[in-house]
Amino acid sequence: MKMAVIYHSVTGNTKNMGEQIVKGMNSVEGVEAKSFPIEDVDVEFVKEAKCVVFGSPIYAAHITGQMMNYLLAEAGKLGLAGKLAGAYTTAQYVHGGGELGIREMLDHCMVMGALTYSGGGAHGKPVIHLGPVGIDNTLDINEFAENFVIYGARMAAKAVELFS
Secondary structure (H helix, E strand, O other): OEEEEEEOOOOOHHHHHHHHHHHHHHOOOOOEEEEEEHHHOOHHHHHHOOEEEEEEEEEOOEEOHHHHHHHHHOHHHHOOOOOEEEEEEEEOOOOOOHHHHHHHHHHHHHHOOOEEOOOEOOOOOOOEOOOOEEEOOOOOHHHHHHHHHHHHHHHHHHHHHHHO
C-alpha cells in the first residue's frame, strides 16, 4: 500500500522529520512510503497512496506561504478525498505555533474530503494529539525523531486497517 509525505523545508529540518515518518510507515508490513518536497511531488504515486501526510516549518505561527500555495493550487490534483491524511511541523520554539500549523494543514485536508488521523492518546505515550512537532532552537531536533517514526508507524497501521 502506497503512502506519501509531502513537505516544504527551508533548513532541512522538515525534510529530516518527514523522512522519519516515512521510516515509521515503511516499518509496517506491506507499506511503500516515499517523501516528496513540494517542488517535486510524484503526483501519480500520491494519487495511488492511501495515506498522505503534509509537513511545513512554522514561521510567525503559520505554515510557510509556499506550503499554503501548494495546498491551494496543487493539492486538488492529488485525489485526497477518502484518503487518510495527517500533518506535522517543525518550529524554533515550543510556543511557536506548531499545533496551529498542523491544524491549518489538517483543515485543508478535510475540506478536500480526506479523513484525518493522528492516533491521539489511543496508543499511550508518546501522546500525539494532532501530529508531531519538532523543535530546533535550544534543543536538537533529532531528539524528536523517534516521535516522528512512531507517528509514521501509527498512520500506516491505521491506513492498512482501513484500506486493506
